[in-house]
Amino acid sequence: MSISRRKCLKWIGAAGIGSVAGKSAFAAGNKHFEGYPGSFGVLHDITLCVGCRSCEAACANVNELPLPDKPFTDLSVLQEKRRTTEKAYTVVNQYEVPGKKAPVFRKNQCNHCLEPACASACFVKAFKKTETGAVTYDPTVCVGCRYCMIACPFDIPTYEYDEPLTPRIMKCTMCYPRVIKGELPGCVEACPKEAMTFGKREDLIRLAHDRFRKYPGRYVDHIYGETEMGGTSWLYISSAPFSEVGMREDLGVTPAPELTSGALSAVPMVVGLWPVLLTGIYAISKRKEIVFQQELEEAVRTASDKANSKLADALAKVKKETKNAVEKAAQPRTKEDI
Amino acid sequence: MSDKPAMEVKTWLTPFNIVSGSIIIVGIVLTILRFTMGLGAVTNLSNDNPWGLWIGFDLLVGVALAAGGYVTSAAVYLFGMKKYHSAVRPAVLTGFLGYSLVVFALNYDVGRPWRLPYPFIIQQGTSSLLFEVAACVALYLTVLFLEFVPAPLEWLGIKKVRELAVKLTLALTILGVVLSTLHQSSLGALFLIAPSKLHPLWYSPYLPVYFFVSSIIAGLSMVIFESTLSHHFFHDKMDETHLNENQGVTLGFGKAASLVLAGYFIIKVMGIAGGDNWSLLVTPYGIWFLVELIGFVALPSFLYAIGVRNRDVKLIKWTAAWTVIGIVINRLNVCLIAFNWQLPSSQRYFPHWMEIATSVFIVTVGIVIFRFIVTKMPIFYEHPEYKDVH
Numbered sequence: 162m163s164i165s166r167r168k169c170l171k172w173i174g175a176a177g178i179g180s181v182a183g184k185s186a187f188a189a190g191n192k193h194f195e196g197y198p199g200s201f202g203v204l205h206d207i208t209l210c211v212g213c214r215s216c217e218a219a220c221a222n223v224n225e226l227p228l229p230d231k232p233f234t235d236l237s238v239l240q241e242k243r244r245t246t247e248k249a250y251t252v253v254n255q256y257e258v259p260g261k262k263a264p265v266f267r268k269n270q271c272n273h274c275l276e277p278a279c280a281s282a283c284f285v286k287a288f289k290k291t292e293t294g295a296v297t298y299d300p301t302v303c304v305g306c307r308y309c310m311i312a313c314p315f316d317i318p319t320y321e322y323d324e325p326l327t328p329r330i331m332k333c334t335m336c337y338p339r340v341i342k343g344e345l346p347g348c349v350e351a352c353p354k355e356a357m358t359f360g361k362r363e364d365l366i367r368l369a370h371d372r373f374r375k376y377p378g379r380y381v382d383h384i385y386g387e388t389e390m391g392g393t394s395w396l397y398i399s400s401a402p403f404s405e406v407g408m409r410e411d412l413g414v415t416p417a418p419e420l421t422s423g424a425l426s427a428v429p430m431v432v433g434l435w436p437v438l439l440t441g442i443y444a445i446s447k448r449k450e451i452v453f454q455q456e457l458e459e460a461v462r463t464a465s466d467k468a469n470s471k472l473a474d475a476l477a478k479v480k481k482e483t484k485n486a487v488e489k490a491a492q493p494r495t496k497e498d499i
Numbered sequence: 500m501s502d503k504p505a506m507e508v509k510t511w512l513t514p515f516n517i518v519s520g521s522i523i524i525v526g527i528v529l530t531i532l533r534f535t536m537g538l539g540a541v542t543n544l545s546n547d548n549p550w551g552l553w554i555g556f557d558l559l560v561g562v563a564l565a566a567g568g569y570v571t572s573a574a575v576y577l578f579g580m581k582k583y584h585s586a587v588r589p590a591v592l593t594g595f596l597g598y599s600l601v602v603f604a605l606n607y608d609v610g611r612p613w614r615l616p617y618p619f620i621i622q623q624g625t626s627s628l629l630f631e632v633a634a635c636v637a638l639y640l641t642v643l644f645l646e647f648v649p650a651p652l653e654w655l656g657i658k659k660v661r662e663l664a665v666k667l668t669l670a671l672t673i674l675g676v677v678l679s680t681l682h683q684s685s686l687g688a689l690f691l692i693a694p695s696k697l698h699p700l701w702y703s704p705y706l707p708v709y710f711f712v713s714s715i716i717a718g719l720s721m722v723i724f725e726s727t728l729s730h731h732f733f734h735d736k737m738d739e740t741h742l743n744e745n746q747g748v749t750l751g752f753g754k755a756a757s758l759v760l761a762g763y764f765i766i767k768v769m770g771i772a773g774g775d776n777w778s779l780l781v782t783p784y785g786i787w788f789l790v791e792l793i794g795f796v797a798l799p800s801f802l803y804a805i806g807v808r809n810r811d812v813k814l815i816k817w818t819a820a821w822t823v824i825g826i827v828i829n830r831l832n833v834c835l836i837a838f839n840w841q842l843p844s845s846q847r848y849f850p851h852w853m854e855i856a857t858s859v860f861i862v863t864v865g866i867v868i869f870r871f872i873v874t875k876m877p878i879f880y881e882h883p884e885y886k887d888v889h
Binding site: 244245246247278280281282283284285286287302303304305306307308310311312314316318319320321322323324325326327328329409411412413417418420421423424425427428431432435436439440442443446447449450 | 633690
């Protein structure tokens with residue numbers, strides 16, 4: 162295969178554009194991802210929920226989840242605080258709020274973060290934030306490490322612990338298969354009180370503010386999910402403080418990927434600089450050894466030179482003395498003889 | 500280890516074999532249970548507590564305690580501390596076995612272990628710290644294998660390949676330090692994504708640095724601790740060089756450990772200051788945090804220093820064991836004890852006995868293999884044919 166200069170330049174150009182146009186590896190910066198434009202979400206008006214569990218039943222139905230031991234019409238389960246499980250993508254809990262006569266009901270399911278912690282944490286990219294707004298999961302690549310469950314600030318993903326060889330992560334899909342067909346999510350469609358509204362996220366935020374204006378004093382002036390963990394596709398408005406209905410208010414507004422971007426950005430620096438540093442240390446220790454050896458040899462040489470010259474001096478002295486003595490001895494013993 | 504070697508018929512029923520054998524039989528049964536009934540049957544893991552003992556101990560503690568390999572080979576081959584040369588082989592062997600067991604243990608914990616290569620060959624989740632951990636552990640296991648391979652090659656008498664492997668020493672050592680820096684720190688960085696779940700005294704943006712620095716402490720202490728045990732059980736396998744150098748290794752590594760512990764103490768205190776978490780120190784979690792910080796960081800740093808100053812080898816050896824316990828506590832704190840601290844106690848995790856037994860089984864397998872290797876291969880002594888050819 163021959164490569165023309167022109168072709169080669171084209172390739173280099175393409176690679177250059179590719180690397181420029183490609184996603185930046187650095188999450189930090191002045192860019193803020195506000196979700197795919199026109200992506201969908203659901204606004205859950207907690208003040209309208211009556212705790213009938215129709216959404217739970219619809220969810221189990223459209224997602225073909227196994228039926229629970231107690232039927233969905235049994236409202237006694239509302240007494241306990243339930244969480245999502247591998248058999249229930251959504252649960253409604255009942256809260257007694259101080260200062261309110263009637264209990265408050267709140268539905269719980271995946272919030273479909275704009276920048277999902279689960280997707281950021283997955284080392285095999287099993288999660289995907291789709292352009293519809295739904296965060297989907299691909300069981301065909303999942304290894305089952307459960308790091309997504311560690312990462313999720315809302316405690317949503319669940320795991321099939323009783324599957325020995327084919328366990329999956331189970332969580333709400335915002336009815337992605339239905340939404341792309343133009344249908345409503347199962348829970349939204351089933352709600353008899355219209356406590357949930359499906360629509361474009363930006364429209365839902367406007368709708369929430371409309372309700373704040375229309376019913377002064379009814380709502381807490383905050384849309385939960387507008388900024389939490391960088392924003393979520395599911396949004397909530399409530400008459401009770403969110404912490405009173407089991408929603409954490411201490412999550413902050415930092416999207417999950419930003420929490421780890423600093424540590425990840427250190428990787429290339431370590432890869433680049435550690436070998437230089439370590440080779441340097443090796444070279445210094447090696448050189449020290451060589452210098453030590455040289456100095457040792459030098460010292461030995463000087464010492465031996467010194468010793469040799471001393472020896473030579475001593476020898477010369479001895480020789481001289483011997484000579485003198487011999488000469489002395491050889492002299493005629495005239496005086497003594499006399 | 501028999502007292503009457505000449506007359507006694509060689510029996511397999513030594514106490515060591517009986518104990519390790521029964522643990523291994525239990526382990527095999529548990530393995531079958533795990534792969535036929537699922538994680539739910541043998542663990543107390545739940546949707547609230549997706550990671551348990553097999554990650555907290557087998558992975559996090561395992562990797563930290565296997566740090567002796569990179570610490571010792573860096574000291575000897577890069578920093579020029581040749582007087583510790585006889586410590587390299589046992590440390591590299593422990594490192595290699597340690598990492599092998601970590602990977603072995605992971606097969607129990609993950610849902611579909613045969614997919615463990617997927618992150619490399621199917622889809623690369625490069626935004627995940629776990630991807631970095633997986634990549635570095637896989638590469639480092641290869642490096643450790645290559646660092647270890649001269650010993651079996653000498654045992655088998657394959658000279659040419661051994662020479663080639665020995666020539667790689669410097670490059671492998673550098674690569675080993677790079678990879679260890681990355682994955683030791685990344686194991687701490689795994690938890691950066693969950694500030695709402697890990698107690699603020701343990702959660703810190705410095706988590707990766709803490710894990711890396713404490714891995715050096717773990718490596719140094721493990722070399723001392725393990726050589727103490729080896730001297731007890733394999734004294735007859737050691738040559739004169741090994742025995743002569745041993746005290747120097749203990750004193751030298753003890754001195755280094757004291758210094759690194761002091762540095763670690765300082766950066767841990769800086770972490771409290773950085774997060775302005777002083778007021779949390781008087782809570783029950785804070786007291787537990789102080790037990791770790793004072794009892795297992797400051798105290799051993801001090802004891803190591805005294806041991807080195809007085810040339811008290813016995814004190815240094817006890818301190819090494821104490822420090823190893825401290826590392827275990829630290830990793831379990833981050834992964835299990837201070838994790839999910841806000842959950843009501845009914846939803847908290849405590850390992851099932853079968854999880855503990857499986858971890859014991861995996862450690863036992865490691866000890867059995869270690870024992871086999873040091874009794875067959877030149878680990879504690881130099882092979883007579885390869886003396887002075889390093």
